[in-house]
Amino acid sequence: MKIDVQATSPLKHPCPALIIGCFEDAADELFSACDIALGGCLSRLAASKEFSGKANSSRLIHTLGKLPAERLLLVGLGKKAELDDERLRQAAGNAVQALRAARVASFATALHLAGKTENALEAVCEGTLLGSYSFDQYKTKEQEDRFSFAGLTLLLPKGLTKKEAAARVERTALLCQGVSLARDLVSHPGNVATTGYLADTAHKLAARHTLTCEILELDELERLGMNALIAVGKGSLEPPRLIVLEYHGAGDKERPVVLVGKGITFDSGGISIKPGAGMEEMKTDMAGSAAVLGAMEAAAGLRLPVNLVGIIPTAENMPDGKAYKPGDVLTSLSGTTIEITNTDAEGRLVLCDALHFAQRYKPAAMIDLATLTGACVVALGHEASGLMGNDQRLVNALKKAGESCGERVWELPLWDSYGEAMKSDIADLKNAGSRDGGSITAGWFLKQFVGTTRWAHLDIAGTAWSDKSRPCSPKGATGVGVRLLIEYLRGR
Ligand code: BES
Ligand code: MN
Numbered sequence: 455m456k457i458d459v460q461a462t463s464p465l466k467h468p469c470p471a472l473i474i475g476c477f478e479d480a481a482d483e484l485f486s487a488c489d490i491a492l493g494g495c496l497s498r499l500a501a502s503k504e505f506s507g508k509a510n511s512s513r514l515i516h517t518l519g520k521l522p523a524e525r526l527l528l529v530g531l532g533k534k535a536e537l538d539d540e541r542l543r544q545a546a547g548n549a550v551q552a553l554r555a556a557r558v559a560s561f562a563t564a565l566h567l568a569g570k571t572e573n574a575l576e577a578v579c580e581g582t583l584l585g586s587y588s589f590d591q592y593k594t595k596e597q598e599d600r601f602s603f604a605g606l607t608l609l610l611p612k613g614l615t616k617k618e619a620a621a622r623v624e625r626t627a628l629l630c631q632g633v634s635l636a637r638d639l640v641s642h643p644g645n646v647a648t649t650g651y652l653a654d655t656a657h658k659l660a661a662r663h664t665l666t667c668e669i670l671e672l673d674e675l676e677r678l679g680m681n682a683l684i685a686v687g688k689g690s691l692e693p694p695r696l697i698v699l700e701y702h703g704a705g706d707k708e709r710p711v712v713l714v715g716k717g718i719t720f721d722s723g724g725i726s727i728k729p730g731a732g733m734e735e736m737k738t739d740m741a742g743s744a745a746v747l748g749a750m751e752a753a754a755g756l757r758l759p760v761n762l763v764g765i766i767p768t769a770e771n772m773p774d775g776k777a778y779k780p781g782d783v784l785t786s787l788s789g790t791t792i793e794i795t796n797t798d799a800e801g802r803l804v805l806c807d808a809l810h811f812a813q814r815y816k817p818a819a820m821i822d823l824a825t826l827t828g829a830c831v832v833a834l835g836h837e838a839s840g841l842m843g844n845d846q847r848l849v850n851a852l853k854k855a856g857e858s859c860g861e862r863v864w865e866l867p868l869w870d871s872y873g874e875a876m877k878s879d880i881a882d883l884k885n886a887g888s889r890d891g892g893s894i895t896a897g898w899f900l901k902q903f904v905g906t907t908r909w910a911h912l913d914i915a916g917t918a919w920s921d922k923s924r925p926c927s928p929k930g931a932t933g934v935g936v937r938l939l940i941e942y943l944r945g946r
């Protein structure tokens with residue numbers, strides 16, 4: 455979608471549709487001016503309770519020549535005192551989804567003019583771009599019905615130069631490009647988004663932004679002894695790989711932030727095979743790796759002043775004569791031995807080798823993202839990602855980032871006593887305990903491989919995919935993690 459900023463007044467701006475914000479309990483200047491121009495139509499809609507300005511509501515009306523805009527999309531902002539950036543983002547996302555439903559391809563927005571916060575323009579731009587996302591690459595029929603947005607005009611707010619506003623819009627678009635990349639990767643089916651596809655994506659990303667990219671292939675993984683990662687990939691014809699991307703945005707002496715993303719391109723469960731119903735959703739088991747790639751894309755595009763390393767252990771978890779199996783004992787890269795009690799607990803295996811490997815970068819902080827446990831979905835549903843870590847400052851910084859960007863996280867405890875469930879009779883650890891506290895025991899397992907590095911783990915099993923449309927995230931892949939990571943990096 456083409457985006458531009460224009461300095462016209464909303465009352466004088468000709469366009470197919472103009473979006474304006476409406477409060478439940480107050481009429482601002484723009485609302486009143488539109489109401490007068492339309493002969494009291496807006497107050498009548500309010501009086502009859504057809505449109506009351508409640509958050510998450512919208513109403514499209516035709517202006518019949520009474521305003522230069524052909525249509526007005528009224529968007530509820532709720533109570534005036536409660537307005538914040540997240541409310542604005544969601545209103546903008548709802549608005550653009552309403553315009554898609556009405557098939558209005560180009561429009562102007564004045565929503566941010568109702569906002570009083572410093573970042574109102576960014577919030578509205580972000581919500582609009584995120585809400586306008588769609589993925590239809592695999593649809594070949596009904597081409598003529600296909601809809602795509604053509605252009606968005608943001609009307610210039612008071613107190614900002616056009617140049618400054620355009621720069622803010624550009625930064626927001628770069629962030630949203632990272633989110634879109636992550637969503638696309640998760641949306642692609644498992645037969646397309648293979649381990650090789652993730653490696654190609656990383657290569658292309660590196661070429662776009664002059665990052666360094668290294669792919670460790672199977673022979674190299676064997677030489678290093680990444681046997682946990684290798685074991686998970688053994689049942690598949692797609693070889694496992696370790697993808698390493700480096701972005702240098704700060705001085706050579708500055709220690710990097712390392713991002714690690716689970717990249718299981720399809721999780722059948724392996725020999726401990728999953729039930730068939732809903733198994734197709736397991737194409738999303740590489741959402742952690744998608745978040746890392748999306749965050750690298752955005753960080754490099756935005757030229758953030760940090761050093762970043764993105765590490766992606768990727769494999770396909772399949773049953774086969776060569777597959778790893780329950781009872782097997784693996785020697786992981788760190789030397790720690792692991793008894794396999796469930797081949798469906800594969801995420802922690804590919805991550806444990808990646809987390810150990812990551813320590814060679816002497817990270818200032820390390821954050822992993824993984825669709826790790828069904829237990830996390832049971833605990834938090836689809837509203838928040840699970841958060842654990844060994845460093846309260848890092849955990850708190852991620853909580854703060856989540857609060858301000860709208861990607862919610864919720865901390866779970868990681869007490870040592872949870873480790874009892876992961877002790878094996880034959881090896882140092884087993885890879886799966888009982889179902890009780892499943893997200894935490896998985897987190898505890900990962901913790902055994904991070905050494906003294908400041909580390910946090912995000913379980914995104916419940917948040918990477920949404921079965922329902924949300925304001926800033928149409929049904930499907932959410933791209934969760936990208937905005938959270940960028941917000942965290944900006945706050946450092
Ligand atoms: N990829 C799954 C977790 C998952 C579940 C992600 C639902 C998204 C939605 C993971 O590899 C898995 O299978 N975990 C097992 C662990 C168990 C065997 C200890 C689980 O959660 O059941
Ligand atoms: Mn699994």
Ligand code: ZN
Pocket residue numbers: 718721739798800801825826
């Ligand atoms: Zn998995």
